Amino acid sequence: MSTILVTHRDDLASKTGMWLFLFTEMLLFGGLFIVYSVYRYRNPVAFHLAARELSVFIGTINTIILLISSTTIAMSITAIQKNNKKLALLLLGITVILGLAFLVNKYFEWGEHIKEHIYPGSSILALRGHGDVLFYGLYFFMTGLHALHIIIGLVFILVIATSILRDKINSENYVLLENSGLYWHLVDLIWIFLFPLFYLIT
Amino acid sequence: MSTQKNFEEPSYLEYKGKYKGIFSWILSTDHKRIAILYLFSLLTFFATGATLGLLMKLELIAPGKTIMTAQTYNAFFTLHGIIMIFAVVIPGLPAVFGNFLLPIMIGAKDVAFPRLNLLSWYFYVTGVTLVLISQFTGQGPPDTGWTFYAPYSFRTTGNMLPAVFGAFVLGFSSILTGLNFLVTIHRMRAPGMTWLKMPLFPWTLYATGWVQLLATPIIGITLLMIIAERTLHIGFFDPTLGGDPLLYQHLFWTYSHPAVYIMILPAMGAISEIIPTFCHKTIFGYNFIVASSIAIAFVGYFIWGHHMFTSGMSGTAQYVFSLLTFIVAIPSAIKVFNWIATMHKASIDLQTPFYWAVGFLFVFMIGGFSGLILGSLATDIHLHNTHFVVAHFHFIVFGGTGFAFFGAMHYWFPKITGKMYDSRWANTGLIIFFSGFITLYGEMFFLGMKGMPRRYYDYDEIFHTGNIFSSLGAVVMYFGLAVIIINLISSLRNGAKAPSDPWGGKTLEWTIPSPPPVENFEEIPVITKGPYNYK
Numbered sequence: 001m002s003t004i005l006v007t008h009r010d011d012l013a014s015k016t017g018m019w020l021f022l023f024t025e026m027l028l029f030g031g032l033f034i035v036y037s038v039y040r041y042r043n044p045v046a047f048h049l050a051a052r053e054l055s056v057f058i059g060t061i062n063t064i065i066l067l068i069s070s071t072t073i074a075m076s077i078t079a080i081q082k083n084n085k086k087l088a089l090l091l092l093g094i095t096v097i098l099g100l101a102f103l104v105n106k107y108f109e110w111g112e113h114i115k116e117h118i119y120p121g122s123s124i125l126a127l128r129g130h131g132d133v134l135f136y137g138l139y140f141f142m143t144g145l146h147a148l149h150i151i152i153g154l155v156f157i158l159v160i161a162t163s164i165l166r167d168k169i170n171s172e173n174y175v176l177l178e179n180s181g182l183y184w185h186l187v188d189l190i191w192i193f194l195f196p197l198f199y200l201i202t
Numbered sequence: 203m204s205t206q207k208n209f210e211e212p213s214y215l216e217y218k219g220k221y222k223g224i225f226s227w228i229l230s231t232d233h234k235r236i237a238i239l240y241l242f243s244l245l246t247f248f249a250t251g252a253t254l255g256l257l258m259k260l261e262l263i264a265p266g267k268t269i270m271t272a273q274t275y276n277a278f279f280t281l282h283g284i285i286m287i288f289a290v291v292i293p294g295l296p297a298v299f300g301n302f303l304l305p306i307m308i309g310a311k312d313v314a315f316p317r318l319n320l321l322s323w324y325f326y327v328t329g330v331t332l333v334l335i336s337q338f339t340g341q342g343p344p345d346t347g348w349t350f351y352a353p354y355s356f357r358t359t360g361n362m363l364p365a366v367f368g369a370f371v372l373g374f375s376s377i378l379t380g381l382n383f384l385v386t387i388h389r390m391r392a393p394g395m396t397w398l399k400m401p402l403f404p405w406t407l408y409a410t411g412w413v414q415l416l417a418t419p420i421i422g423i424t425l426l427m428i429i430a431e432r433t434l435h436i437g438f439f440d441p442t443l444g445g446d447p448l449l450y451q452h453l454f455w456t457y458s459h460p461a462v463y464i465m466i467l468p469a470m471g472a473i474s475e476i477i478p479t480f481c482h483k484t485i486f487g488y489n490f491i492v493a494s495s496i497a498i499a500f501v502g503y504f505i506w507g508h509h510m511f512t513s514g515m516s517g518t519a520q521y522v523f524s525l526l527t528f529i530v531a532i533p534s535a536i537k538v539f540n541w542i543a544t545m546h547k548a549s550i551d552l553q554t555p556f557y558w559a560v561g562f563l564f565v566f567m568i569g570g571f572s573g574l575i576l577g578s579l580a581t582d583i584h585l586h587n588t589h590f591v592v593a594h595f596h597f598i599v600f601g602g603t604g605f606a607f608f609g610a611m612h613y614w615f616p617k618i619t620g621k622m623y624d625s626r627w628a629n630t631g632l633i634i635f636f637s638g639f640i641t642l643y644g645e646m647f648f649l650g651m652k653g654m655p656r657r658y659y660d661y662d663e664i665f666h667t668g669n670i671f672s673s674l675g676a677v678v679m680y681f682g683l684a685v686i687i688i689n690l691i692s693s694l695r696n697g698a699k700a701p702s703d704p705w706g707g708k709t710l711e712w713t714i715p716s717p718p719p720v721e722n723f724e725e726i727p728v729i730t731k732g733p734y735n736y737k
Contacts (some may be wrong), residue, residue, distance in 0.1 A: 130444025135438035
């Protein structure tokens with residue numbers, strides 16, 4: 001215990017803190033999952049029909065993209081443990097590109113809906129009834145909040161990459177990389193729940 | 203335990219670090235300096251909230267318009283609620299005394315994440331600033347009450363967005379403080395301090411940390427939904443779009459009921475420190491106090507429905523929520539019995555903090571019993587949304603948490619500042635405050651039972667006499683507060699130097715000099731005995 005206090009570094013504490021923070025993130029989305037369940041229970045038919053209009057193809061591509069990006073960030077941790085700085089940076093770069101690809105897909109997907117006047121507050125959407133309004137309201141809000149988390153995750157990863165460049169993160173001290181990896185996995189995991197809720201249950 | 207060595211290290215008040223002047227405070231990552239930052243900002247906000255409260259009571263001194271319009275009154279009780287709940291009693295004891303004392307009481311040099319700790323303070327100040335901005339910009343101040351009930355919260359023309367977002371940011375601050383304390387307690391206890399050798403104040407902070415962590419995200423997302431509702435018209439809680447306003451109430455109280463345990467648990471912790479010290483006796487039933495803290499934190503999640511008995515719920519749900527509400531009273535009662543049993547046959551040293559602790563027991567019990575009246579279904583139908591609820595709430599939250607806060611302030615003042623205060627003035631202030639408190643809120647029980655509703659600036663003539671008493675009580679209480687605070691401030695300048703252990707306390711903070719040195723301990727202590735080892 002005394003050595004920890006001298007060096008002012010405790011990796012286990014940092015990781016515990018990160019896990020607790022991820023817990024709060026899960027509860028944040030948990031509130032939305034409750035709202036989703038309530039309205040799905042009340043509007044089963046409308047939710048069923050509205051879900052068919054989403055492109056399962058783009059959704060599946062995005063799921064695969066996020067799963068691969070989770071793999072690459074996990075691999076970059078192993079690379080840094082083996083002191084292979086170049087490989088770690090390369091893998092982080094791939095993660096960032098995949099994250100951006102996810103956002104680009106999302107942009108086109110959202111754009112398609114908005115072109116059809118399907119967005120919260122649209123009068124054409126309102127004509128389709130309460131179930132559709134709630135489905136698309138939840139869809140835009142939840143995927144939007146998720147996309148915000150992707151952006152935050154990307155910023156984290158870029159900051160971490162510059163720390164690797166400056167040798168602040170190395171094979172001796174890589175807890176920050178591990179923590180941003182944990183965060184990225186959480187973002188991935190939340191998508192794993194959003195994908196079936198909006199695209200697959202039809 | 204009373205060995206006071208000559209520390210070469212300067213105290214935290216003298217040591218300035220890299221920065222000068224005010225920057226040595228607002229950029230400091232020392233948990234003690236951050237605690238002082240919290241103390242000063244919190245007292246400022248408390249004074250603001252208390253002044254709003256006083257003005258509201260003056261409005262109610264006579265029926266009809268007295269000093270403000272109905273709309274101003276709505277804005278005042280909204281702001282009073284937001285400030286007092288989110289910016290004063292929720293951070294209250296953890297942010298001020300928890301920050302200052304938690305590391306010291308568990309024998310650590312700081313919290314686990316000192317920079318995150320400072321960031322929490324910045325979130326805190328930003329949140330309150332946003333709430334205050336909402337008062338002076340846009341189309342008039344928020345007028346929904348602190349609960350932001352849907353659908354009014356997205357239909358009113360009041361300037362809701364900054365206020366709701368401010369509450370969201372304050373929630374962030376609360377989560378980060380809780381997270382920091384949890385990790386600190388898990389990782390940084392001194393060698394030999396097993397879980398059951400930890401003092402009770404850290405124990406209650408531990409239980410509070412979990413509530414902060416598990417409940418606050420729910421209000422976070424709910425407030426974001428209100429913001430989305432106002433700006434994007436999504437329809438989550440809007441009946442015209444198929445949403446359900448009752449769902450908002452459920453989500454809101456899922457957080458806001460556990461939040462009252464964020465308020466009261468650390469207060470119970472502080473009382474559990476004060477009572478054994480002045481009784482010079484080990485606390486009675488240490489294990490029971492620990493277990494009941496955890497039990498309160500746990501059961502506290504499952505009783506939010508008792509805020510909604512009249513909102514529309516199935517009969518089964520009402521019975522279950524009512525039963526669980528009665529169950530949560532049991533661990534609180536266990537604590538009260540423990541505190542009283544500690545005093546039994548003790549040679550009590552009657553000092554100011556002990557008077558506050560006894561005052562706490564008195565008002566906390568009145569608040570607790572009136573809570574049972576509200577928790578039972580039949581009586582709640584009659585009393586819902588009357589002044590009875592206001593009285594109950596203030597007895598618990600101002601009486602419970604507020605008394606414990608001032609008790610803690612008088613208990614740890616010598617440790618924090620290194621100065622003793624004038625206990626004659628402190629006791630005088632307490633007596634004035636206490637009589638004002640009882641007159642102000644005690645009267646509200648009777649007004650509520652007679653049917654006077656809350657949140658109205660006007661009332662029927664039959665409530666006039668009671669309101670005169672209540673409003674006079676508010677003036678007396680405000681005066682008492684002034685005496686207490688002025689006494690403490692003047693003691694900073696004129697008080698005698700405090701010894702390291704003025705009260706004969708046995709926990710670790712009394713083994714180091716007052717005020718504590720920068721690094722708290724020259725050498726991390728090795729713990730072999732329990733925290734209240736008097737024999």
